Amino acid sequence: MGSFAGAFPELAFDLASELRATGRADLARELEASAVKSVSYDPETDAGLVALEAQRELNAVERNVVGQKLGQVIAFGGARYASMQLDNFGRVVAVDLRAPPRELRWKLMRLTSNSRW
DSSP states (O other), X not given: OOBHHHHSHHHHHHHHHHHHHTTOHHHHHHHHXXXXXXXXXXXXXXXEEEEEEOSSOOOHHIIIIIXXXXXXXXXXXXXXXXXXXXXTTSOEEEEEEESOOHHHHHHHHHHHXXXXX
């Protein structure tokens, strides 16, 4: 699959707009350009996750010595159902969706059942 903005245009626009409005244009650009690695959705919990491939790859020291961990979670005010996960290097790695709107829920279910990227 292509970029996050290509796969989820409305969601990417909403999240990037809020990031830009709060002075985080760098993260907005990174989110929009990140490649979708996988999509999962659990109808029982009404939760989805869009795993993203960060644009900047880790170097050998970052990967083998420091290691990648969850660094920060950014919650959104406009799209309260969404949060963005950054790793300990400040790279966008996932968008978490809790009780998303119906249209987005259907898209998540379709993408989850259709493929394993």
